[in-house]
Amino acid sequence: MASNAAVPFWRTAGMTYITYSNICANLVRNCLKEPYKTEALSREKVHFSISKWTNGKPEKPTSDV
Amino acid sequence: MFRRASRLLARTTTASTWRRSRAFSTDVPATPAQDPNFIDSWKKVIPNLDPPKTPASFMTPRPVTPSSIPSKITVNFVLPYASELSSKEVDMVIVPATTGQMGVLPGHVPTIAELKPGILSVHEGNDVTKYFLSSGFALIHANSVADIIAVEAVPVDRIDPGLVQKGLAEFTQKLGSAITDLEKAEAQIGIDVHSAMNSAITG
Numbered sequence: 001m002a003s004n005a006a007v008p009f010w011r012t013a014g015m016t017y018i019t020y021s022n023i024c025a026n027l028v029r030n031c032l033k034e035p036y037k038t039e040a041l042s043r044e045k046v047h048f049s050i051s052k053w054t055n056g057k058p059e060k061p062t063s064d065v
Numbered sequence: 066m067f068r069r070a071s072r073l074l075a076r077t078t079t080a081s082t083w084r085r086s087r088a089f090s091t092d093v094p095a096t097p098a099q100d101p102n103f104i105d106s107w108k109k110v111i112p113n114l115d116p117p118k119t120p121a122s123f124m125t126p127r128p129v130t131p132s133s134i135p136s137k138i139t140v141n142f143v144l145p146y147a148s149e150l151s152s153k154e155v156d157m158v159i160v161p162a163t164t165g166q167m168g169v170l171p172g173h174v175p176t177i178a179e180l181k182p183g184i185l186s187v188h189e190g191n192d193v194t195k196y197f198l199s200s201g202f203a204l205i206h207a208n209s210v211a212d213i214i215a216v217e218a219v220p221v222d223r224i225d226p227g228l229v230q231k232g233l234a235e236f237t238q239k240l241g242s243a244i245t246d247l248e249k250a251e252a253q254i255g256i257d258v259h260s261a262m263n264s265a266i267t268g
Contacts, residue, residue, distance in 0.1 A: 015247065022216070028199040
């Protein structure tokens with residue numbers, strides 16, 4: 001049973017479909033006119049903070065906005 | 066080990082020549098939500114309790130494929146953050162599939178199409194609404210319902226031509242200086258998306 005469709009170039013380079021799709025979406029958002037650009041970028045903004053644990057204790061969290 | 070393999074292969078090919086072992090989902094009639102045999106035997110053994118609900122009874126039954134082709138397709142065009150078109154009846158949609166621009170009319174064969182960055186046009190009478198999609202999927206069902214899902218979709222007039230040109234030049238240059246496969250892939254994606262936006266604005 002051979003595969004019919006050719007493998008897309010991004011998959012041979014080790015990228016998953018979700019990564020590919022998100023990259024495409026980000027590129028489109030960056031090319032919008034104002035004010036749509038700012039509202040799209042602020043809509044997609046993700047707030048998270050990472051804290052590493054060593055010896056059973058949490059260190060100071062690093063936050064990335 | 067290899068003698069068994071050749072026998073298995075022979076068995077599957079002979080089976081497929083004279084009968085499909087699994088029917089397509091559109092040929093099978095919609096299964097009833099509750100199996101009548103099970104309910105009858107339940108009631109004989111335990112008449113006082115209600116029979117248990119199966120997952121199938123919670124789902125809405127699959128819509129029946131109409132015997133005659135409907136006159137319009139129903140389009141559901143959704144994005145992660147908004148629903149652009151919800152059950153809108155239109156005459157035709159043209160979706161940018163990876164295999165090329167695909168026109169979908171009522172009665173189209175059920176299809177699952179992966180979309181590439183390009184223009185989706187919705188034709189209703191004489192009105193044409195165009196959106197630029199970043200990527201996504203188009204699912205066309207047997208009952209002429211089209212579900213189009215995209216991550217990002219904008220009307221074509223919201224794209225800034227200057228930024229598109231700048232991005233295209235930047236990614237062409239990145240492709241030239243890319244070393245790893247991943248960098249090359251990212252640069253190639255950048256070129257594809259920007260040239261699609263370019264042809265969307267100009268074409």
